[in-house]
Amino acid sequence: MNATTPILEVEGIERRFGGLVAVTGVDLRLMPGEIFGLVGPNGSGKTTLTNAITGFYPPNKGRIRLAGEDITGRRPHRIAALGVARTFQNLALFNGLTVLDNIMLGRHIHMRPGVFRTALYWWLARPQEIANRAICEEIIEFLQLEGIRHEMVDGLPIGLKKRVELARALAAEPRLLILDEPMAGMNQEEKEYMARFILDARAERGVSVLLIEHHMDVITGICDRMLALNYGEMIGTGIPREVIKDPRVVEAYIGRGHAD
Numbered sequence: 001m002n003a004t005t006p007i008l009e010v011e012g013i014e015r016r017f018g019g020l021v022a023v024t025g026v027d028l029r030l031m032p033g034e035i036f037g038l039v040g041p042n043g044s045g046k047t048t049l050t051n052a053i054t055g056f057y058p059p060n061k062g063r064i065r066l067a068g069e070d071i072t073g074r075r076p077h078r079i080a081a082l083g084v085a086r087t088f089q090n091l092a093l094f095n096g097l098t099v100l101d102n103i104m105l106g107r108h109i110h111m112r113p114g115v116f117r118t119a120l121y122w123w124l125a126r127p128q129e130i131a132n133r134a135i136c137e138e139i140i141e142f143l144q145l146e147g148i149r150h151e152m153v154d155g156l157p158i159g160l161k162k163r164v165e166l167a168r169a170l171a172a173e174p175r176l177l178i179l180d181e182p183m184a185g186m187n188q189e190e191k192e193y194m195a196r197f198i199l200d201a202r203a204e205r206g207v208s209v210l211l212i213e214h215h216m217d218v219i220t221g222i223c224d225r226m227l228a229l230n231y232g233e234m235i236g237t238g239i240p241r242e243v244i245k246d247p248r249v250v251e252a253y254i255g256r257g258h259a260d
């Protein structure tokens, strides 16, 4: 890959569920280091597109390339292993586990368990666990979670839960980070914190970001470019300040009361 190879390239994607066309004719190019916004009203296909990229619902048509490598139709764990991490719209943390344990789970794609490794635990697996732990501790510090590292995630407020999910995704040390509404349910101050963390993750950890977000101020504030969907089709793409003025986008999205 060189600097002009997109980290993510989606070409002519279509995904159907029975007779329903959830996404069709969608193209997207995300360059290394970009923060790219994905917006659209409820049911417009944002999650379906994300699921196509991450392998959960392979597309019926079109190609998906990661840093130039065709990943269309590959299994989710293989795509994760190639450096794609995501957070979920509805939090997917493990209740009953601490913040640290949840973040450690983000390292699982880098762990290589096996009979011999387990048998020779102190010799082989132990150094690996120490290295994994060090990476997690670094991320805990980066996201300012030190004070709650040993707390159960169950009782945390939504803003902190979302931050723990971001930490778990970063623990995988991804090249591409897909964030599905990371600011849903947050107040203004929490939103600003999260926006800062996303910008810092790009600056300090070199990730490229695909950001699904309903808050237009966040999209215009931190995204380099964006794509707007409506009924599974592209209705605008480019620089956020220009796209949000496009009459089709105003009509489809902002007109429906999502312009907070």
Ligand SMILES: Nc1ncnc2c1ncn2[C@@H]1O[C@H](COP(=O)(O)OP(=O)(O)OP(=O)(O)O)[C@@H](O)[C@H]1O
Pocket: 017, 020, 021, 022, 040, 041, 042, 043, 044, 045, 046, 047, 048, 049, 089
């Ligand atoms: N597994 C599925 N089976 C059947 N239909 C589905 C499935 N997943 C999504 N759909 C349909 O595909 C369309 C696009 O849904 P999708 O969840 O991708 O939209 P979205 O933009 O992410 O919406 P939201 O903002 O509500 O999350 C909707 O009509 C939805 O009902």
